[in-house]
Amino acid sequence: MGRGQAFEVFRLLIAAVIAGAILMVLLSILGPVRPLTQNPDDFVKQSIKNLAREGGARTSQPVVFDHGMLINLRAAAAAAVIDPSCVCYVDQTGGWKPASYDDYVLEYSGAKLRGQISVVCSALSGSASPYCSSCTPDTCNVCCKVVFSKVS
Numbered sequence: 001m002g003r004g005q006a007f008e009v010f011r012l013l014i015a016a017v018i019a020g021a022i023l024m025v026l027l028s029i030l031g032p033v034r035p036l037t038q039n040p041d042d043f044v045k046q047s048i049k050n051l052a053r054e055g056g057a058r059t060s061q062p063v064v065f066d067h068g069m070l071i072n073l074r075a076a077a078a079a080a081v082i083d084p085s086c087v088c089y090v091d092q093t094g095g096w097k098p099a100s101y102d103d104y105v106l107e108y109s110g111a112k113l114r115g116q117i118s119v120v121c122s123a124l125s126g127s128a129s130p131y132c133s134s135c136t137p138d139t140c141n142v143c144c145k146v147v148f149s150k151v152s
Contacts, residue, residue: 040069040117045076048087048144051121052080055142060117062151065095065108071117073146074104086140088132092149118147 040063047058077084084104089096095110121144122129129135135143 041071045079047119048076049079052142055122057120065113065115069108071106085134087144089146096148114151116151120145
């Protein structure tokens with residue numbers, strides 16, 4: 001190996017160390033890399049499916065509500081094997097409404113908004129649900145509420 005070849009390898013090693021240092025500085029400036037959040041419809045479906053058995057609450061990571069976004073409460077109830085009337089929603093954003101073709105499919109018609117979705121499920125013990133008027137002990141063993149809220 002000639003003398004010039006060893007020097008080239010050493011220069012390559014120095015360049016790699018400098019590139020690594022620059023990358024570390026950039027990552028510290030940009031902040032931690034966050035994984036992509038799950039689809040809001042999938043989040044609601046999975047949360048209701050899991051919480052309908054055990055009860056409890058779950059809140060999504062911040063998500064962007066886009067005009068025309070859909071959340072299917074009927075499919076979420078079917079995944080949890082409960083009646084769709086056992087799932088209600090509370091909209092604190094002012095943009096979620098039932099779709100024209102199905103009362104259990106919600107459509108976001110507002111402007112683009114950063115928000116969160118919370119799902120709360122609890123078992124009914126002989127009385128109507130305190131937060132969903134559609135949940136009655138005659139039709140529901142468990143009642144789930146989906147809350148759409150703004151994030152600042």
